[in-house]
Amino acid sequence: MVKPWQDTTLPAHARAADLLARMTNEEKTAQLSSVWIGADTEGADVAPGQHTFAARSAVLDALLPYGLGHLTRPFGTVPVEPAEGVARLADLQRTISGGNRFGLPAIAHEECLTGFTAWQATVFPTPLAWGATFDPALITDMALAIGVSMRAVGIHQGLAPVLDVVRDPRWGRTEEAIGEDPYLVGTIGTAYVQGLQSAGIVATLKHFAGYSASRAARNHAPASLGPRELADVILPPFEMALRDGGARSVMPAYNDIDGLPAHAHPALLTQLLREQWEFTGTVVSDYYGVSLLEEAHKIADGEGAAARLALAAGVDVELPAARCFSPTDALPEDLLDRAALRVLTQKCELGLLDPGWEPVTADGPVDLNPPHMRELAQRVAQESVVLLANDAGVLPLRDGLRIALVGPLADEQAAMLGCYTFPRHVGVHHPGLPTGIDVPTLAEALRTELPDAAFVGDLAGADICLAVVGDRSGLFGRGSSGEGCDAEDLQLPYGQAEVLDSAMDSGVPVVIVVLSGRPYALGRWAGRAAAVVQAFFPGQEGGGAVAGVLSGRVDPSGRLPVAVPARPGGQPAPYLAPPLALHGFPSTVDPTPLYPFGHGLSYSAFAWDLPECDAPELPTDGDTTVRLTVRNTGDRAGTEVVQLYLHDPVGTVARPEVRLVGYARVPLDAGASAEVHATFPADLAAYTGADGRRVVEPGALELRIAASSAEVHHTVPLTLTGPVREVGHERRMRCEMRVK
Template sequence: MTTAPWRDPALPAAARVDDLLSRMTLEEKTAQLYGVWVGAATDGDGVAPLQSEMAADYDYDELINHGLGQLTRSYGTAPVDPALGAQALASAQRRIAAAGRFGIPAVAHEECLAGFTAWGATAYPVPLAWGATFDPGLVEEMARRIGHDLRAAGVHQGLAPVLDVVRDPRWGRVEETIGEDPYLVGTIGTAYVRGLESAGVIATLKHFAGYASSAGARNLAPVRAGVREFADVTLPPFEMALREGGARSVMAAYTDTDGIPASADPALLTGLLREEWGFTGTVVADYFGIAFLQTLHRVAGSPAEAAHAALTAGIDVELPSLNCYGRPLLEAVRTGEVPESLVDRAARRVLLQKCELGLLDEDWDPEPATALDLDSAANRDVAGRLAQESVVLLDNPDGLLPLAPDTRIAVVGPRAADALAMLGCYSFPSHVLPRHPEVPMGIDIPTVLDALRTELPDAKVTFAEGCGVSDPDASGFEEAVARASEADVCVAVLGDRAGLFGRGTSGEGCDVTDLRLPGVQGELLDRLVATGVPVVLVLLTGRPYALGRWQGRLGAVVQAFFPGEEGGPAVAGVLSGRVSPSGRLPVSVPREPGGQPWTYLQPPLGLAGEVSNLDPTPLYAFGHGRSYTTFAWEDFTGTTPGITTDGSCDLSLTVRNTGDRAGAEVVQLYLHDPVASVTRPDVRLIGYRRLELEPGAAARVTFRFHADLSAFTDRSGTRVVEPGALELRLAASSAEVRHTARLRLTGPVRPLGPDRRLRCETEVSPAE
């Protein structure tokens, strides 16, 4: 075998794989199409839905004699010292290679949504916090660091990013998304993909497609999305991350759309993804997603039928184990129920990817790094910068913030002194450690309380928890009120507890009926406000909550979306004034807890009007965020009589920091289409640029608008640019317009193909 063409690295990958496939038995080919989850719990809920019910029955030693496609979560299943874990993974890979005829190791995959999901690895802010930064460059830097840590530990594929666009903030997995706007999700998500792929790790886009549009905000519920919503809101982030980011894998969603499960949809996974978009990588199943075709969707009557449907649709790899692509698929191919050509097609894609990774090379070496530091000082620095940029100052009407350095501060609330308040559902401490209470956290996570005491050493800081996150016990109210009454200012730290499948108030399977603060936290806040002491509300959450009940009654409001291990110092830095807040909302903050689903991407009938007594206008709009300094937007240029439906134009303005301290402004470009052949969102984001400026400094930013950015899906299902009037609005948020350019598109309706322009390019130059 060592002299066979498939071993020759000088040959094209396709030629090598074709030669290898010609030598493989059916058993060896199907072995490349599934993963094995060694060490997964078969009792209780584990770390995946229905994990115990779906546990596969197999003899591992016999199984690997034919090879193995993937190894599932060697680090993210149980706490293990990273260095020992790397050695164990390398040993497992040698064993797999030695067992099979061809000596081919498995692809090792891991979760990496907010950092490498391993014990002792850096816990970065969650994706919703990435969105709040409006800083793709910093997100790319974070992802690059995550990728290097994964590769050093022997991991080849990361199951991230999540590119679902928020459609209903009651959904538990909002914390895993980047926001409610497809352009923001696409640009930030693409930056993550670039960073991960630059480290040699396969990025896996999920969940393809429509998962966040589930009915009633229930996890895995059927998708209620029309053709145009699917095309114009759901799909663009995936298209951008594939075309511009170079993602090499896609994960099929659990959900079904209009009766068709994504995992059994050839039009989605083959027609659109491969034939239209030109994707050549691998499609993997979400955990147990193929088996769910039989057990949950009931579009298959057996595991073999489920395997047939998924292979036909275009799923190449069954994860996390082999319920369907193992023995059931083998027998179905042998009896002629499933064409062997489907197995060949999927195996070829898997082996091409292994060839790209060097796993077919004779000199492949699984030897891990001699030392692994998964929470390095450099990692923590990036985590800290990302956390700082993600904190959103929602309100500070009377300048209560920053806090005076020698004031009396009562810190109150269930999130103030809990390190887990910083972490999302897919961080290792929240995801795995609840089943291992005897194991320490593995990383240092300062709380808001500890960080504030460090930040303001001359302040007198007292603390009372007040209540729990979600329990109804109000017995701690009196102590909390007493501490607040003795202080000059009260900092109320409220929010979510991340968890899995109902064990938290945010996270996978932790959906809610409305957007009230969890438990009795709202009642605690009422009691604190009633003391008359100024209250600073700090929210550490995985979703936005309705705050209209306290409008005009709070001294300041600070929002942080699970800001990671350095989130405590970041929040405390904003409270003290060391950090100038620069985050912007990636999701709207509602006024009232009901009235969902609602996002800012509303056509005219979705906005407030005289035909209904219900006003859905949010309390704080998408893109909103305050600062400790001020900015002037000057010298706007961009008025043009018109461009063709294939034309472009520039809009420019100068942003000047007119305050006495450094700060960052986020200039946002929105499109308003007054008349179209189908209803359109009143405004939608098509460009943005974050500008960091010293006091008195100025920068000139230019947006290069192309008519492709006005495109939408028409009545025939075709993406088109229509002639007519447009407004381009430069704004500080979706509701705070500073300058407007009116122009007219001329010429014919222009259908767009897969080469359409996806982003608005920007350029920043020094201002005179």
């Protein structure tokens, strides 16, 4: 007889509640637990404190009689051939489901920040490159493909996207973030969530919250956040991805906010997330985040105390391995029931409670890098390359030139790959292991792109010099960018400034190509470089994408998701700054960037007609539509990116001078035109006032239609009328942009 928890006609919550009522406390606790098989083996070194904590974590055999909540990284811990990985995971799931009296399998989770982090899987560009595309639809397609590949091998949950808004690009995890603007991060991140979850994979929003605002940009450092910065800059991307994207899991951050660690923050994880935002999914700890309440934050006296703090705050699952959430340690039953019900509900939604459930198996070879995924990786890479400068008109390059290719990253595969790609995350611990995928370097791609060019080693004999600089990604000090690889300043690492100086002094025109995980200060060469191209770890197809932009085969259409500074000092990013933080007030430091947020050039040219506004006066609960015609006046096809910024002349608290509220990519053939419609809701003018309420106020506003945050083509004055209006979670968070 089918029991209610097995009845697929009942709602998931009801089925989970029925199962919960049949469980012992030990079985409930096991559903909050995880096991990381292989974490203590040689060559598995992918998380801070991994080996220290692994020795004290619960093992699978001890949990089998009770069940298991999560299985950690069955593909992403050590190299495994894909078909063999499917078979191993299926065997593990049979062991897990066969070991407990309800026959419950575990949720298998993996990293998927730059694609499925598994050997031989497609490597996509890093999230900072997603931001540079300004193309949510493409990111949805990418995430769908990633999700389909994961689901096909038995994975249920992906630990992505990262929705941290960059506040100081010295932070090593800048490459994992989407950008420095909350609207861009929110819209691109939501697109990723929608794609991943449409494939049946649970998306996990991280890191909630304030991780990127750490002091001096140091990993895990406290975040000095005021309530308005938290509310208006840090939190909106999470809110958008939950409300509009329907994300089903959230991961707290390692940092504390004003002394309270996120893993023990009831106001964040319960009052805001659950009660105000009505989130019903699971909160999974960052790796060892519960243990760190005891070991690092020093707010818990022992593992049990850490578990109780985390549970009370709203953490449901301890990842990557059970150490504090132990079936042998009595936990408060009301908190235990609350968390276990959420986990069981998610398992039900994933089909893991259905009668006759069987693990995924493979009948033959498993291809994690098929042609359609490589094509998607190529499209994302191509759209993400940013042409920063072309003052001398040397780009695009013509074939047949004598090209001096210099710089330590010109022929370096690592320059293409972010820190959460399998080759840089796991593969580096396995010397001699083949990459498993084809990752052409820029030098290799250029030789294919320009077959008649002569690549010369002597600058004196060259027509032009390509100086390739930037980062090698890594983790915890094994690179210049990546988790735990924070920078003291924004000077190019590895002595690359001297490489550029030497190239500039040669008298040969120099094109600077930056392949990096963060922006670096380039003001030292402003006006001296013939051209500058920026790509943010563009993935396995990145070499061809950058080479295509240099040759002109690809028209550059990427836009900066983070400003490029002029000077290497660690000043905060100037974008989203109030007037007092900008240049012009008494200070010897000029924070004006060399290239501002949203900047990017094309090989074509565009003209923007005067905009028309339906209603320049609108109520505080209304909206208005602005229309603008964009024309391609160049001699080749290209893509313009129309950006809409909001300027609020007077507020009750200091406000950013401008902030992004809408954008649209406008691809046009030579001589063609298109009309861009932007419907701006007054809700987008809301901000958190002095009393902590988010309000829309009557008064003057200005929409700035721009090619970047600093290059304004047109302004549209608006007037909001009516009463001050408080808005909450139901507010409109998007400007609808249509291209006709």
